[in-house]
Amino acid sequence: MGIIGKAKTRISDSVNALIGDDGTARIGIYGPPNAGKTTLANRIARDWTGEAMGAESQIPHETRRAHRKEDITIERDGNSVTLDIVDTPGVTTKVDYDEFTEFGMDKDDAVERSREATEGVAEAMHWLKEDIDGVIYVLDSSLDPFTQVNTMLTGIIESRDLPILIIANKVDLDDANPGRIDQAFPQHETMPLSGLEGENMDEMYSRIAAKFG
Amino acid sequence: MPEQIEKEPTEPQETVQIDVISAARMEEMTSMEKIHFILDGVREGKVVILESGLSPEEESKLIEVTMTEISPDGFSGIDIETHPRPAAKPNFINKLFGEEEKKLTVIGPANQIQTLHKDSELISALVSTK
Ligand SMILES: Nc1nc2c(ncn2[C@@H]2O[C@H](COP(=O)(O)OP(=O)(O)OP(=O)(O)O)[C@@H](O)[C@H]2O)c(=O)[nH]1
Ligand SMILES: [Mg+2]
Numbered sequence: 001m002g003i004i005g006k007a008k009t010r011i012s013d014s015v016n017a018l019i020g021d022d023g024t025a026r027i028g029i030y031g032p033p034n035a036g037k038t039t040l041a042n043r044i045a046r047d048w049t050g051e052a053m054g055a056e057s058q059i060p061h062e063t064r065r066a067h068r069k070e071d072i073t074i075e076r077d078g079n080s081v082t083l084d085i086v087d088t089p090g091v092t093t094k095v096d097y098d099e100f101t102e103f104g105m106d107k108d109d110a111v112e113r114s115r116e117a118t119e120g121v122a123e124a125m126h127w128l129k130e131d132i133d134g135v136i137y138v139l140d141s142s143l144d145p146f147t148q149v150n151t152m153l154t155g156i157i158e159s160r161d162l163p164i165l166i167i168a169n170k171v172d173l174d175d176a177n178p179g180r181i182d183q184a185f186p187q188h189e190t191m192p193l194s195g196l197e198g199e200n201m202d203e204m205y206s207r208i209a210a211k212f213g
Numbered sequence: 214m215p216e217q218i219e220k221e222p223t224e225p226q227e228t229v230q231i232d233v234i235s236a237a238r239m240e241e242m243t244s245m246e247k248i249h250f251i252l253d254g255v256r257e258g259k260v261v262i263l264e265s266g267l268s269p270e271e272e273s274k275l276i277e278v279t280m281t282e283i284s285p286d287g288f289s290g291i292d293i294e295t296h297p298r299p300a301a302k303p304n305f306i307n308k309l310f311g312e313e314e315k316k317l318t319v320i321g322p323a324n325q326i327q328t329l330h331k332d333s334e335l336i337s338a339l340v341s342t343k
Contacts, residue, residue, distance in 0.1 A: 094290025
């Protein structure tokens with residue numbers, strides 16, 4: 001890029017170009033299937049780049065590959081933090097084909113979805129091992145947070161010393177109980193949010209900037 | 214004279230085998246051996262109980278390998294519970310000695326475990342035969 005072209009780009013972009021990929025923190029959005037990870041990732045991407053990231057669905061395992069959106073620059077209190085956001089497939093230790101057919105999928109599609117989902121989870125675990133610098137852990141606050149997947153995954157994240165922000169998502173639901181998530185993870189920062197309705201997003205951006213910036 | 218108690222005739226599909234693995238046995242195994250030992254057992258329909266659980270690294274690998282072994286008409290995955298729940302407030306002793314607390318871990322086939330419930334004092338598994 002020539003000098004004139006460079007001058008036209010936003011300062012944060014050129015700083016980024018100088019630092020290169022290595023200087024940009026890569027934040028993984030993790031959590032169980034259906035917690036609202038993609039809905040949240042899309043909202044973050046739309047708020048700061050104008051483009052969405054991936055498909056959202058009420059059927060679990062909609063996301064079956066990790067998707068990365070580069071160079072999302074979040075501006076907070078006069079500072080800016082540039083991140084890559086990685087939306088990952090929901091992590092689980094089992095797949096229930098019947099669940100997919102209950103959503104009206106035929107057997108072949110259910111089998112295909114399951115196969116992709118299992119590969120996706122393995123891939124998400126791999127990303128966590130090598131390529132992730134921080135984690136936004138998303139939970140549906142209307143569900144019991146004391147599951148083995150949550151315990152294992154947060155344990156794995158802790159053991160790698162990655163910074164983690166836990167989102168008590170879907171607080172717009174009547175039976176949401178974000179307090180229970182706070183109690184379940186006393187050693188971590190948790191906060192209530194509705195990715196769907198956009199409730200409490202400003203607070204989240206402040207925390208993201210503070211934690212991952 | 215007491216009658217001898219007749220054992221119910223057991224057919225293979227009506228039984229559930231439970232393997233309890235000692236901490237000493239676990240220590241002899243490498244991470245991959247542990248994971249395959251667990252998954253081989255669970256794929257055969259066994260419930261595997263580990264006297265000392267897995268490290269976070271091994272748990273991560275267990276999730277990965279489990280997911281790659283799931284197949285439509287065969288293996289549908291695992292249910293797993295660990296006891297005790299990792300200390301909610303990391304206490305002084307935990308901090309001092311690191312994460313090396315012994316944790317009992319129960320792993321079973323997802324399609325046969327109907328409920329695997331845990332509270333602070335008990336893991337309760339309801340296992341159906343195939
Ligand atoms: N009420 C409510 N629903 C939400 C919220 N966020 C997401 N959802 C809904 O939850 C469902 C799952 O959302 P996704 O964003 O696809 O969830 P995911 O975590 O990406 O799921 P996987 O990709 O399958 O792991 C969809 O029907 C969303 O509309 C929220 O804040 N409130
Ligand atoms: Mg998704």
